[in-house]
Amino acid sequence: MKIFNLVWLELGQRKGQLVSGILAITLGIAVIVAIRSISLVSEKAVAINLDNLGANIMVLPQGATIDNYYSADIDAPTIPEEYVERILTSSLQGVDNLSPKLTRRVDIGDQKFVLTGIIPANELASKPLWQSAGLFGAELAASCGENPQNESLGYKDEKLQRKSIDSLSMADCLLGYSAAQKLGLKEGDALTIMGNELKVSKVLTETGTIDDDRVFAHLKTVQNILGIQGQISAIEIMGCCNAISDGLLGQLRNILPDTRITTIGQIVSTQIKTNQLMNQISLIILIIILIVGGISIGNYMWANVNERKKEIGILRMIGFHKSSIYSMLLIKAVFMGLVGGLAGYIAGALIAWFLGPTLAGINVVPIPLLLLYSVLLAAGIAVVGSLLPAYFASRFEPYSNMQEI
Amino acid sequence: MTPILSTSALSKHYFHRDGLIMALNDISISVTEGSFVTITGPSGSGKTTLLMALSGLIRPTSGKIYFKEQILDTDNDRALVEFRKKYTGFIMQNFSLIPYMTAMQNVLLPLSLNGLSAENQKLRAVELLDLAGLGNRMNHYPRELSAGQQQRVAIARALANKPAIIFADEPTGNLDPQLSVEILNLLKDINEKNRITIFMVTHSPAASAYGNVAIRLNNGQIIN
Numbered sequence: 001m002k003i004f005n006l007v008w009l010e011l012g013q014r015k016g017q018l019v020s021g022i023l024a025i026t027l028g029i030a031v032i033v034a035i036r037s038i039s040l041v042s043e044k045a046v047a048i049n050l051d052n053l054g055a056n057i058m059v060l061p062q063g064a065t066i067d068n069y070y071s072a073d074i075d076a077p078t079i080p081e082e083y084v085e086r087i088l089t090s091s092l093q094g095v096d097n098l099s100p101k102l103t104r105r106v107d108i109g110d111q112k113f114v115l116t117g118i119i120p121a122n123e124l125a126s127k128p129l130w131q132s133a134g135l136f137g138a139e140l141a142a143s144c145g146e147n148p149q150n151e152s153l154g155y156k157d158e159k160l161q162r163k164s165i166d167s168l169s170m171a172d173c174l175l176g177y178s179a180a181q182k183l184g185l186k187e188g189d190a191l192t193i194m195g196n197e198l199k200v201s202k203v204l205t206e207t208g209t210i211d212d213d214r215v216f217a218h219l220k221t222v223q224n225i226l227g228i229q230g231q232i233s234a235i236e237i238m239g240c241c242n243a244i245s246d247g248l249l250g251q252l253r254n255i256l257p258d259t260r261i262t263t264i265g266q267i268v269s270t271q272i273k274t275n276q277l278m279n280q281i282s283l284i285i286l287i288i289i290l291i292v293g294g295i296s297i298g299n300y301m302w303a304n305v306n307e308r309k310k311e312i313g314i315l316r317m318i319g320f321h322k323s324s325i326y327s328m329l330l331i332k333a334v335f336m337g338l339v340g341g342l343a344g345y346i347a348g349a350l351i352a353w354f355l356g357p358t359l360a361g362i363n364v365v366p367i368p369l370l371l372l373y374s375v376l377l378a379a380g381i382a383v384v385g386s387l388l389p390a391y392f393a394s395r396f397e398p399y400s401n402m403q404e405i
Numbered sequence: 406m407t408p409i410l411s412t413s414a415l416s417k418h419y420f421h422r423d424g425l426i427m428a429l430n431d432i433s434i435s436v437t438e439g440s441f442v443t444i445t446g447p448s449g450s451g452k453t454t455l456l457m458a459l460s461g462l463i464r465p466t467s468g469k470i471y472f473k474e475q476i477l478d479t480d481n482d483r484a485l486v487e488f489r490k491k492y493t494g495f496i497m498q499n500f501s502l503i504p505y506m507t508a509m510q511n512v513l514l515p516l517s518l519n520g521l522s523a524e525n526q527k528l529r530a531v532e533l534l535d536l537a538g539l540g541n542r543m544n545h546y547p548r549e550l551s552a553g554q555q556q557r558v559a560i561a562r563a564l565a566n567k568p569a570i571i572f573a574d575e576p577t578g579n580l581d582p583q584l585s586v587e588i589l590n591l592l593k594d595i596n597e598k599n600r601i602t603i604f605m606v607t608h609s610p611a612a613s614a615y616g617n618v619a620i621r622l623n624n625g626q627i628i629n
Contacts, residue, residue: 002517009505009506009510010505012505013504013505310501311503311504314501314502314503315503315514316486317462317489317495317501318489318490318495318514318515318518318562319486319487319489319490319491319515319518319566320486320518321483321486322482397462397463398462398489399457399462399463
């Protein structure tokens with residue numbers, strides 16, 4: 001008869017106690033799994049929403065402000081275009097897309113417009129509103145991590161995904177909706193900027209943003225027109241929200257020390273704070289459950305070993321070592337933890353599935369990885385909670401089963 | 406003849422709030438192999454304490470125990486466990502059976518510690534239960550057995566690892582006179598046929614008559 005058989009026989013002996021012990025673990029794990037499932041899916045959903053909003057990080061010349069960038073003054077500072085390569089060749093995680101830009105206010109006829117040099121495909125990826133206009137073929141969606149949609153487009157490698165793709169002719173330009181109105185131009189017309197003639201390849205649909213008043217051309221074209229080769233005004237980055245909270249900004253600053261790197265708007269920072277709050281709440285609940293679960297299991301084990309004092313004494317009397325008694329109780333704890341963890345995962349996934357749409361407005365599907373964490377955590381709690389009772393049980397004297405001393 | 410178990414100035418003292426209790430005081434005995442030793446005396450005289458000390462269930466305060474002239478390291482728990490596992494069997498007044506195990510499983514418990522294959526363990530358990538007259542009760546739980554049958558299971562378990570010594574603490578204390586005779590006869594039979602040394606604590610003069618060596622205690626000391 002092996003120790004496993006002994007444990008198994010004993011488990012079947014006190015079913016009520018066993019069920020209550022496992023239930024304590026199950027409930028704790030269920031709460032953690034439910035919260036983590038909802039918060040993980042919620043974070044992902046928010047990250048996708050943020051991606052859809054466009055770029056959320058700006059790399060600007062040292063000392064420049066966002067106002068400098070938008071005003072596009074003639075003497076606005078610039079940064080080397082080579083900085084784009086630095087980011088592309090780095091191993092940074094969480095950079096979904098880059099849009100290097102050169103902006104300058106120029107005179108076209110008797111009106112002033114902001115001429116913006118872009119790399120088209122990247123520009124598209126960071127401008128969902130443009131994507132809806134159906135420019136340049138397939139859309140290039142962005143999100144945190146790998147994106148199946150991009151894979152289908154042949155951009156499986158994230159670095160490839162980040163590479164600039166040139167699909168706007170050097171002799172073409174795009175006109176914002178208002179700019180086209182003011183200039184009275186349409187697709188196919190010619191536009192002369194500082195003596196350089198460009199063909200209007202497309203008039204963009206109205207977006208209600210500053211882009212409506214802009215003239216867009218290929219970055220190289222704009223650099224040639226302005227005579228500032230190899231320089232850009234800013235790099236707009238679509239950063240994954242989680243990566244930003246995990247220190248993406250700091251990593252960018254390390255790569256580009258003489259620049260000013262900032263997040264755009266309150267959206268990102270608010271979401272980061274929300275995500276951090278959710279994670280902190282999860283952590284607090286996790287700690288509480290660890291303590292409560294450990295104490296519950298410990299309590300159960302204390303009661304169990306005290307009830308089994310005579311039985312343990314018999315085992316010791318006939319030749320079981322202390323270590324065998326210790327192992328026997330810890331094997332029991334691991335079993336309870338595994339069953340409790342599995343049951344807790346199932347219960348938690350069901351709770352998240354039912355409550356996700358109500359609490360967070362999202363559909364929550366089970367996250368298989370949480371099953372592994374659940375059983376490991378539950379077994380860990382059960383073992384830690386049982387260490388002390390098992391230790392004391394192993395020290396029961398072999399005469400504990402005798403009536404008289 | 407070489408003694409199988411002997412002691413020299415064995416003492417066991419307990420500290421109690423009322424003072425020091427001298428449960429055993431300066432016990433020196435020498436028992437040869439195949440003896441049937443009865444330990445008698447009034448309540449509180451130290452009978453069970455002596456049995457537990459001799460069997461390695463408790464550590465003496467002072468003195469030495471020798472098993473086949475080898476000193477028993479009573480300070481070493483592992484050594485005591487090995488001694489109990491390999492050389493001893495126990496029969497207790499309360500039977501000391503695991504309640505949620507069948508008769509067969511109770512007998513298999515000590516057999517699982519001696520390295521026998523599962524098949525041989527089972528064969529040995531069947532053999533012992535047959536010997537104890539329980540061939541048709543192997544899959545019965547203790548609660549499904551009479552007191553006499555439970556004690557027979559305990560005897561079968563005590564014999565599992567072919568011990569050199571059996572320690573019995575009031576083995577007939579919970580049995581009626583007729584069953585007591587049956588159990589005592591069985592013990593006597595085991596003692597004579599297998600030359601297994603038996604130490605038996607008893608209150609009963611009738612039971613003590615089965616022994617061939619008598620130790621009588623009073624206040625922790627041998628009086629005969």
